[in-house]
Amino acid sequence: MLLREKKIPKIPERRILDEESWKHGYAAFHRLFRDPLGWFYMGNESGDDLVRMDRKTCCSWYAQSAACGRTCEKYLLDLARARKSEKLRSLRKFSCHAGKSCVLFPLPFLNEIRSSLILCNLKTSGTAELAKAFYEFLKTQRELSQKNFELQNFYETVHPRALALSTMHAVHRVVSAVYNLEDLLPRIGRLSMQILKAGACSIWLFDEDREHLILKFDSEKADYKKKVIRKKSGAGFEGRIAVNGEICFKRNVLAIPFLDQDILGLIILRNKQGGAAFTFTDLEIFKILAEQTVVAIKNAKLYDETQQLTLGAVKSINELLELNSAGDNVHLPLFARLVNEIGKDMGLRGEDLTNLGRAVLLLDTGYVGLPEKIRTKREKLTEEEYALIKQHPHRGVNVLKSVSSLKPVIPIVLHHHERFDGQGYPHGLKGEAIPLGARIIAVVDSFTAMISKRSYRRSKGIDEAVSEIRKQRGVQFDPHVVDSFLKVIAVEFPGAVEDFRK
Numbered sequence: 001m002l003l004r005e006k007k008i009p010k011i012p013e014r015r016i017l018d019e020e021s022w023k024h025g026y027a028a029f030h031r032l033f034r035d036p037l038g039w040f041y042m043g044n045e046s047g048d049d050l051v052r053m054d055r056k057t058c059c060s061w062y063a064q065s066a067a068c069g070r071t072c073e074k075y076l077l078d079l080a081r082a083r084k085s086e087k088l089r090s091l092r093k094f095s096c097h098a099g100k101s102c103v104l105f106p107l108p109f110l111n112e113i114r115s116s117l118i119l120c121n122l123k124t125s126g127t128a129e130l131a132k133a134f135y136e137f138l139k140t141q142r143e144l145s146q147k148n149f150e151l152q153n154f155y156e157t158v159h160p161r162a163l164a165l166s167t168m169h170a171v172h173r174v175v176s177a178v179y180n181l182e183d184l185l186p187r188i189g190r191l192s193m194q195i196l197k198a199g200a201c202s203i204w205l206f207d208e209d210r211e212h213l214i215l216k217f218d219s220e221k222a223d224y225k226k227k228v229i230r231k232k233s234g235a236g237f238e239g240r241i242a243v244n245g246e247i248c249f250k251r252n253v254l255a256i257p258f259l260d261q262d263i264l265g266l267i268i269l270r271n272k273q274g275g276a277a278f279t280f281t282d283l284e285i286f287k288i289l290a291e292q293t294v295v296a297i298k299n300a301k302l303y304d305e306t307q308q309l310t311l312g313a314v315k316s317i318n319e320l321l322e323l324n325s326a327g328d329n330v331h332l333p334l335f336a337r338l339v340n341e342i343g344k345d346m347g348l349r350g351e352d353l354t355n356l357g358r359a360v361l362l363l364d365t366g367y368v369g370l371p372e373k374i375r376t377k378r379e380k381l382t383e384e385e386y387a388l389i390k391q392h393p394h395r396g397v398n399v400l401k402s403v404s405s406l407k408p409v410i411p412i413v414l415h416h417h418e419r420f421d422g423q424g425y426p427h428g429l430k431g432e433a434i435p436l437g438a439r440i441i442a443v444v445d446s447f448t449a450m451i452s453k454r455s456y457r458r459s460k461g462i463d464e465a466v467s468e469i470r471k472q473r474g475v476q477f478d479p480h481v482v483d484s485f486l487k488v489i490a491v492e493f494p495g496a497v498e499d500f501r502k
């Protein structure tokens with residue numbers, strides 16, 4: 001760590017001299033007093049100090065020699081110390097060791113007198129009235145500087161805490177909304193730059209064998225997405241931090257390793273905006289950010305494992321269905337593509353679209369276990385047989401409910417045979433009470449069934465099938481879904497249906 005935290009000055013009185021209103025007011029009084037020589041005395045626990053205020057004016061005595069000057073300073077310092085110990089609370093006129101007319105103005109601070117102002121070499125008669133006015137001005141300035149001091153103190157104490165809280169909130173929002181590491185890390189990188197006003201950010205994570213760091217985000221390199229950029233563990237600036245796990249805190253670099261049981265990687269910020277230096281407050285906030293990122297990385301890895309498990313479950317169930325369907329699933333790619341395009345057209349995104357895609361593969365899970373003679377029957381089904389077929393949505397749900405990550409798919413599977421007019425099964429739901437995914441699937445299921453070749457019935461032409469769907473707009477099917485379907489069929493991929501039929 002190469003920087004020291006800048007401390008707030010502990011003597012608020014000293015700040016008087018920095019206030020603009022003091023500079024203007026003192027200049028005006030200085031002219032009225034006809035150019036005296038001013039001194040500011042400050043006493044505190046660790047010692048005291050006398051500051052000469054007027055470099056352009058001088059007392060003839062003080063100017064005689066440097067040795068004499070030192071004598072004046074010693075004389076004034078002793079005088080100010082004596083008045084301080086006397087706890088003098090009002091201005092005091094005096095003649096100095098050279099016989100010049102002077103005034104000392106003690107500066108009260110709460111119940112203490114720690115500082116004072118001395119004007120030497122006063123020339124005018126009528127100084128008394130002017131000195132009173134000046135003293136009032138001086139006390140007002142002291143109060144002002146005290147208030148500013150407290151305000152700055154408050155700001156420097158509260159501001160980092162407020163910033164840390166808002167950082168936690170912002171990172172939490174990102175972490176809870178994004179599970180995919182490839183999306184998450186760039187968002188955390190950009191957020192870090194924004195919060196800490198940095199010019200650049202990069203994020204590195206170890207690969208599986210922990211021999212290399214892989215660049216996951218770099219605000220200054222666009223190509224990290226196109227090709228894998230790696231650095232050997234232990235080599236270079238990044239490699240060393242990722243191995244020794246130490247924070248790097250320099251004027252224009254902040255680097256923090258992601259620490260879990262192992263070091264997962266690191267995040268680096270460079271170049272504070274406006275050429276400023278990174279501060280201790282920045283470091284503290286950056287630490288919180290890095291800790292939150294570790295949680296996010298672990299969550300994303302867990303989420304990824306769950307996704308892989310879910311995908312495995314979907315594939316297994318689908319293979320069972322394939323075995324049972326005797327090759328009837330040939331329309332599945334077209335089915336899935338139409339459902340996906342209509343879903344997108346109707347505003348579904350991300351997780352919703354993923355679940356809709358999974359539902360397509362799992363719709364008829366409930367057929368598994370139905371007697372083969374019913375599943376493969378080409379003639380008209382008896383009433384009992386049809387009643388068994390109508391149980392397949394419920395049977396499917398019973399299978400799927402044991403896989404918790406497939407929970408969002410269940411309403412779609414359960415209701416994919418509902419009709420918009422309420423005449424469907426299993427619950428006879430009507431209109432928008434039917435889940436949107438199920439309403440979309442109902443249209444596409446009907447369309448692909450009509451254009452599929454079946455040994456037991458003639459398949460319909462595409463125009464005929466589209467016209468059937470249009471006829472059922474607002475009756476069997478949701479009118480908005482039908483509108484999307486017609487748009488997708490006509491605009492998005494007019495050749496896809498023809499390809500399927502070849």
Ligand SMILES: [Fe+2]
Binds near residue numbers: 363364392416417
């Ligand atoms: Fe079905």
